[in-house]
Amino acid sequence: MCGLPKELCVCGTIAKEEAKIKVYTEKRRFGKIVTLIDGIEEGADPKALTKKLKTKLACGGTYKNRKIELRGNHKGKVKKLLIEFGFPEEKIEVD
Numbered sequence: 001m002c003g004l005p006k007e008l009c010v011c012g013t014i015a016k017e018e019a020k021i022k023v024y025t026e027k028r029r030f031g032k033i034v035t036l037i038d039g040i041e042e043g044a045d046p047k048a049l050t051k052k053l054k055t056k057l058a059c060g061g062t063y064k065n066r067k068i069e070l071r072g073n074h075k076g077k078v079k080k081l082l083i084e085f086g087f088p089e090e091k092i093e094v095d
Contacts, residue, residue: 017088019044023078024095035075037068037082049085056081 021039028034037053040046050063053070057077061070070078075094083089 014043017091019087019091021082021087021092022095023075023082023092025073025075032071033073035070035073035078037070037078038066040066040068044087052085053078053081 019039019041021037023035023037026034026036040049046063046066046068050061050068053068054061057070057072057074059071059074061068063069079089079092079094082092
């Protein structure tokens with residue numbers, strides 16, 4: 001994005017520090033619970049983050065409409081994993 005070589009680029013780090021992330025659950029059809037993660041910027045590579053979260057949580061999910069959707073209620077675990085992946089704790093809000 002910034003035009004620098006990949007090894008010098010800091011766009012991903014800046015995107016992680018600037019993101020205001022909201023983690024919440026939503027009840028879908030047939031009473032299924034889905035955990036939604038909103039506020040991940042494109043610079044933080046949300047598709048790769050989705051894949052990592054799905055692997056760590058052993059669940060299905062997707063990235064669409066600028067939100068990460070994970071099957072099941074994972075609110076408590078997601079915050080810990082996001083901190084582990086480099087997002088600042090004070091920018092993550094769990095409802």
